[in-house]
Amino acid sequence: MALEIRICAPEEFVAALTPIWHYFGAVPNDEDAEKLGRVLPTERVHVAIEDGKVVGGAGAYRFDTTVPGGAQVPTAGVMAVGVLPTHRRRGVLRGLMRKELDDIHEWGEPLATLYASEGAIYRRYGYGPASISGDFILPRASASFYAAPPAVGSTRMVSLDQALELMPPIYDCAAAETPGMLSRSRDWWEVRRLATGPWSKGDQMRVVLDIDGRPEAYALYSIESEMVHGISRSVLQVREAIGSTPAGMREIWRFILDVDWIERVRAAFIPPDHPLFLLLTEPRRMEYVAGEALWCRLVDVGAALSARGYGEGDPVVLDVVDEFCPWNEGRWEVGAAGVDRTKSEADLRLGVDMLGSVYLGGFTFADLDRAGRVELLRDGAVARADALFRSDRHPWCPEIF
Numbered sequence: 001m002a003l004e005i006r007i008c009a010p011e012e013f014v015a016a017l018t019p020i021w022h023y024f025g026a027v028p029n030d031e032d033a034e035k036l037g038r039v040l041p042t043e044r045v046h047v048a049i050e051d052g053k054v055v056g057g058a059g060a061y062r063f064d065t066t067v068p069g070g071a072q073v074p075t076a077g078v079m080a081v082g083v084l085p086t087h088r089r090r091g092v093l094r095g096l097m098r099k100e101l102d103d104i105h106e107w108g109e110p111l112a113t114l115y116a117s118e119g120a121i122y123r124r125y126g127y128g129p130a131s132i133s134g135d136f137i138l139p140r141a142s143a144s145f146y147a148a149p150p151a152v153g154s155t156r157m158v159s160l161d162q163a164l165e166l167m168p169p170i171y172d173c174a175a176a177e178t179p180g181m182l183s184r185s186r187d188w189w190e191v192r193r194l195a196t197g198p199w200s201k202g203d204q205m206r207v208v209l210d211i212d213g214r215p216e217a218y219a220l221y222s223i224e225s226e227m228v229h230g231i232s233r234s235v236l237q238v239r240e241a242i243g244s245t246p247a248g249m250r251e252i253w254r255f256i257l258d259v260d261w262i263e264r265v266r267a268a269f270i271p272p273d274h275p276l277f278l279l280l281t282e283p284r285r286m287e288y289v290a291g292e293a294l295w296c297r298l299v300d301v302g303a304a305l306s307a308r309g310y311g312e313g314d315p316v317v318l319d320v321v322d323e324f325c326p327w328n329e330g331r332w333e334v335g336a337a338g339v340d341r342t343k344s345e346a347d348l349r350l351g352v353d354m355l356g357s358v359y360l361g362g363f364t365f366a367d368l369d370r371a372g373r374v375e376l377l378r379d380g381a382v383a384r385a386d387a388l389f390r391s392d393r394h395p396w397c398p399e400i401f
């Protein structure tokens with residue numbers, strides 16, 4: 001039976017979500033679709049149709065991603081990718097990825113990012129692991145700060161409406177200087193970040209921290225309460241904790257780590273250079289477990305590379321291999337003065353997936369070299385490329401999408 005891949009019609013939206021929902025053990029309903037539709041327009045959803053029925057779907061949020069240098073690059077945030085178990089391993093995903101990447105290219109978004117359920121799926125389409133993040137569960141008894149400056153600021157619990165007013169500017173400030181963070185619309189805050197759904201346990205608590213009368217940090221968390229023999233075994237689950245300043249970040253964590261009755265504090269999407277590693281007396285007690293987080297695909301290599309900032313040094317010529325999106329293939333000269341196609345000899349040859357891995361600064365060319373993932377065509381090119389691509393922090397996306 002022939003497979004048709006196309007943009008989803010409005011009346012097919014629920015059906016397009018059904019394959020991925022299946023793997024979460026649920027069937028989407030009109031209410032789920034209505035909520036998601038506020039951040040995911042139907043025309044950014046692709047469906048695979050066989051015999052008149054939707055058998056696979058893939059969506060792409062539209063947001064901007066901060067890249068090293070501070071630019072915010074139009075991005076397709078790929079999500080809700082699923083193929084019904086009855087139709088796996090017949091090329092449905094390949095068809096969806098083909099059409100989706102062609103359309104993202106046509107929409108003029110130079111970047112696509114995603115979180116992968118399994119590492120084996122997306123490399124073949126040009127995505128590379130681009131950041132690392134982890135989760136931890138820290139006993140509150142081991143959560144003291146070493147030689148921390150005296151506490152500053154004051155905290156207040158806020159209503160949903162106050163959160164909607166106070167939190168986005170703090171987030172935007174942090175996002176402006178953190179590669180990997182994505183721009184959030186008001187709808188995104190309402191239906192995603194500040195919403196509580198069937199998948200999140202416990203009510204959401206909202207706290208804002210002011211320093212000198214200015215909101216500088218916030219936290220969203222829930223408490224999984226448990227009493228055993230009258231002793232609290234409660235867990236505080238951090239959903240998000242963000243400061244617009246280093247002091248804000250430190251103080252909001254000081255608050256989180258000292259809520260009464262809490263035995264352990266759990267958090268996820270913590271980057272490996274998070275300040276907690278340096279603040280805590282016993283960072284190992286976090287039992288931090290990390291994995292690859294954001295995957296990045298340069299859909300338009302020229303536009304994506306041009307949007308980034310670069311360090312000092314001579315330009316470098318990259319020979320990019322991209323079988324899936326051949327419009328990117330070839331040699332690119334990259335330097336502080338600009339990025340352009342070139343006929344000059346290449347210094348380094350690499351797959352577009354590996355270019356995605358270094359793009360946000362999560363990995364270096366030296367990392368690729370040590371893993372045998374870049375071909376060295378001229379001595380010294382790795383160090384030169386790293387001088388250009390360097391970033392002062394690890395990319396961080398504080399949420400999964």
Ligand SMILES: CC(C)(COP(=O)(O)OP(=O)(O)OC[C@H]1O[C@@H](n2cnc3c(N)ncnc32)[C@H](O)[C@@H]1OP(=O)(O)O)[C@@H](O)C(=O)NCCC(=O)NCCS
Pocket residue numbers: 019020023080081082083084087088089090091092093094095115116117118120121124
């Ligand atoms: C992952 C999933 C979308 C793949 O769909 P599919 O239609 O079976 O994939 P295709 O038949 O197009 O396979 C494309 C290629 O990827 C490979 N592949 C796909 N899924 C894979 C997996 N989970 N592990 C290893 N290889 C995989 C196939 O072997 C095939 O390789 P080839 O091109 O070399 O022949 C589907 O299995 C699924 O819905 N899984 C559960 C939900 C999920 O994980 N979604 C992704 C969320 S990020």
